[in-house]
Amino acid sequence: MSLKIGILALQGDVAEHAEILTILDAQITNVRRESDLTDIDGLIIPGGESTAIARLLIAYKLIDPIREKIIAGLPVWGTCAGAILLAKEVTNLDRPSLQLMDIRVTRNAFGSQIYSFEKQLHVEGINGDPLNAIFIRAPIIEDVGQDTQVLARLEQGPIVAAKQENMLATSFHPELGKDVRMHQLFLDMCVQSASSGDKYVSIER
Numbered sequence: 013m014s015l016k017i018g019i020l021a022l023q024g025d026v027a028e029h030a031e032i033l034t035i036l037d038a039q040i041t042n043v044r045r046e047s048d049l050t051d052i053d054g055l056i057i058p059g060g061e062s063t064a065i066a067r068l069l070i071a072y073k074l075i076d077p078i079r080e081k082i083i084a085g086l087p088v089w090g091t092c093a094g095a096i097l098l099a100k101e102v103t104n105l106d107r108p109s110l111q112l113m114d115i116r117v118t119r120n121a122f123g124s125q126i127y128s129f130e131k132q133l134h135v136e137g138i139n140g141d142p143l144n145a146i147f148i149r150a151p152i153i154e155d156v157g158q159d160t161q162v163l164a165r166l167e168q169g170p171i172v173a174a175k176q177e178n179m180l181a182t183s184f185h186p187e188l189g190k191d192v193r194m195h196q197l198f199l200d201m202c203v204q205s206a207s208s209g210d211k212y213v214s215i216e217r
């Protein structure tokens with residue numbers, strides 16, 4: 013089954029996600045307007061700068077259409093800035109965003125760009141060797157709600173990956189490495205959702 017994955021293409025790591033999805037045989041749609049959301053099986057909100065992406069989401073009138081799709085069951089994965097935009101609660105984001113996922117996030121939790129780092133990370137649901145996770149001015153997930161599953165922590169400490177129903181958030185950048193397993197995990201969520209009958213059952217959030 014070939015999946016069609018939308019990548020929000022307003023700012024950030026769009027090409028890098030597309031490259032990995034292509035390796036995994038997914039079709040790609042760059043999402044810049046509401047009509048681009050039609051017929052996609054999943055949506056990636058890439059890393060970049062959350063304030064800039066939020067401003068463009070507002071300018072392109074995409075907040076409500078994307079929220080509606082996610083609430084209706086569309087699988088979504090936010091990486092880094094994308095995770096910030098998905099979070100219900102964010103410290104220091106100065107404008108509205110999607111605010112759907114039951115996570116509390118702090119932006120730039122490790123300091124400025126020079127404090128970027130890579131770490132071997134065990135992620136729940138990914139077997140074999142740990143992932144080489146790349147953190148660039150990364151957020152951390154301070155807390156998650158009852159229905160949100162923690163998928164990874166940095167050295168038993170801060171949460172850096174979480175999943176709630178059809179929503180996945182990582183504070184690192186799997187699209188910047190060669191490892192395709194995190195993208196495969198998201199595609200598996202999309203396959204499950206596409207083949208389940210309850211894809212468009214609306215959940216109030």
Ligand code: GLN
Pocket residue numbers: 058059060061062063091092093094096119120148149150151
């Ligand atoms: N620090 C950025 C922000 O707050 C996120 C960085 C990233 O996506 N690499 O949006």
